[in-house]
Amino acid sequence: MEFSIKSGSPEKQRSACVVVGIFEPRKLTLAAELLDNAARNHLSDIIRRGDMEGKAGSTLLLHNVPGTLCDRVLLVGLGKEKEFGDKEYGDAIRCAVRTLNETGAFDGTVFLTETSVRKRSGAWRVRQASIAAQETVYRFDQFKSKKDKVRRPLRKLTFVVDRRNELSAAEEALNQGQAIADGMSLAKDLANLPGNVCTPSYLAEAAQKMAAEHKIDCQILEREEMATLGMHSLLSVAKGSRQAPKLIVLQYKGGKADDRPIVLVGKGITFDSGGISLKPAPDMDEMKYDMCGAASVLGTLKAAALLKLPLNLTVLVPTAENMPGGGASRPxxxxxxxxxxxxxxxxxxxxxxxxxxxALTYAARFDPDTVIDVATLTGACVIALGHVATGLFANNDTLARELVHAGDEAHDRAWQMPLWDDYQELLKSPFADMANVGGRWGGSITAACFLARFTRKYIWAHLDIAGTAWKSGTDKGATGRPVPLLMHFLLKRAGKLT
Known part of the structure; x- marks a missing residue:
């Protein structure tokens, strides 16, 4: 889809459809008022008759509105004005784009980006609108022999800002939003692939292709090289599978030569049967999503490269398939x-x-400024936080605050969980330095405590995305999270967030 930015009055737009908002109960936004004035109270007369109350999620499509130059006017319900926040704004954009895509209009001019959102700038509204719009039209149907076709799909969206002096900041925000959405689409495409297609080798090839496209250094470590390095923990996971494990190493060098890199580490289990500790059959198909951490850091790297961010970024993806077999690891x-x-x-x-x-031990060789790992790590995190917030653990409170703030800014929120030494007691083993599980209680915390034992040399955070990386049910599929959170963090670090 093509996007653009402009400033102007709604009644003067030569567009297939102009989109304006209505608050509940029956309150016109400024853009809607301007249309209504040009149309000699045509909109307010319709609203007064009860056709549109302004409830969130409601829409009303009008044709041939007098006094306007557009073919159609789409009224979008915004709910109560005093309750109109980040979530409500995103929902309104998604509702508008979904409806536009069904009307047969090739283009739309959206004035919702002029609508005030508490504590948010015009640039924020444009960036979020761009992300939400591309999320709405995303489809993953490459394995369907008969694809669902939109009769006349929406091809162009124009977002309107209040004043001309906002155009420059809005253009930059639009570019950022498009890059983030492209990164999310890559993450979703990879994660939605079935396990028989998206193997560790496939993931490595996808990384190499992206690296070549964006001139990023890429190295793939094979089983023998990992064995030489002593990565026997990683290799133990792949022992039951016919698929060879890989360690993908990508280095984007957009900063100064002596700038220490930010390192992102993404868990890449392309299918998780549970191994010898076999999972129950129901919903095991969703274990193809156990590489969403890998998909999200690759998506983040793509977005950073598209924006040419002035920083150094290293991405590590340890990837393997966890299967039972004669050679598999045993409890x-x-x-x-x-x-x-x-x-x-x-x-x-x-x-x-x-x-x-x-992979976290390997990360130390890059002398990192910061290391962040992303993983669909524990079902316990889903029990604790549901499907709304990502679990955040960190050995540095400043980094934790940065990530929480980035999540709030992106509306891709994270919640900090404890990483106290008290929990380390649960990982004791009578036979080794540690056990890989700490029992039933505090499962997401003990998993993070396990990782913390390998991150003492640098500043580190862990994002447990088990509850936020994908949706189940009729809308089953990857969400692309936490690409928005990570990109807002990187944009802030690069001084590019407006």
């Missing part, structure tokens, strides 16, 4: 990690931390 096995610490594997379904710990 009770002991492995030695790259750090030299030994791990008793009590549960082979707690495999994500086993591949991450070696």
């Amino acid at each position: 009770g096995d002991i492995v030695t990690s790259m750090s030299g610490q030994t791990i008793e594997i009590l549960n082979t379904d707690a495999e994500g931390r086993l591949i991450l710990c070696d």
